[in-house]
Amino acid sequence: MKYILSPSILAADFKKLGEEMCQTAENGAEYLHFDVMDGMFVPSISFGMPVLASIHGATQQVMDVHLMVQEPIRYIEAFKEAGADLVTVHLEACEDVSATIEKIKECNMKVGLSICPDTPAEAVEPYLGELDMVLVMSVHPGFGGQKFIPESLEKIRQIRQMITKRELDVDIQVDGGIYQTNVREVLEAGANVIVAGSAVFKGDPGDNTRRFMEILKSYE
């Protein structure tokens, strides 16, 4: 299995965003996590298409867009045009989950489906065959810098079991409160795509990425 780090730019220093992104890319982070918040599905507001359009060509990283947005189907084409490669929507935010997945595929992007901490693992099962990735939120979405919810580990295990049983090729991404100190537990539960904001961008993004990558590579 391939293990990937997706640094969340929500925690970056925006005065130096281009430089910090490149430091993560140079040290092995293949994805860049782009958290879009609408002030409706989650209480906060972050950034959107114009910022993505401005940064997406600055590195070769996969633009991993996490839409914390009510009815995200409305924005799929716009994020494609802005440079998204992989779009993840929240199951809880979609009136029609299948139609939203289909729309992302029609736009030739990879598709992820996310669940909040209070949503059980079984909720993703009907959609697994259509997905490239499941995103397990290990904090309540909306803010960076929160504490990892330990019950997420069991949810990751359950979803990995479902994927293995059906012999599917679906990544499990985990997002929220992940540091070099607890990432091993998350990987051992069955995740293979790690989102980290504070743990990458607070301090030296290059060094922090390199230390994460040493751990991730030891599982390959």
Ligand SMILES: O=C(CO)[C@@H](O)[C@H](O)COP(=O)(O)O
């Ligand atoms: O989507 C979110 C929060 O809603 C996450 O991507 C966080 O931004 C991760 O930040 P850290 O917990 O790693 O600081």
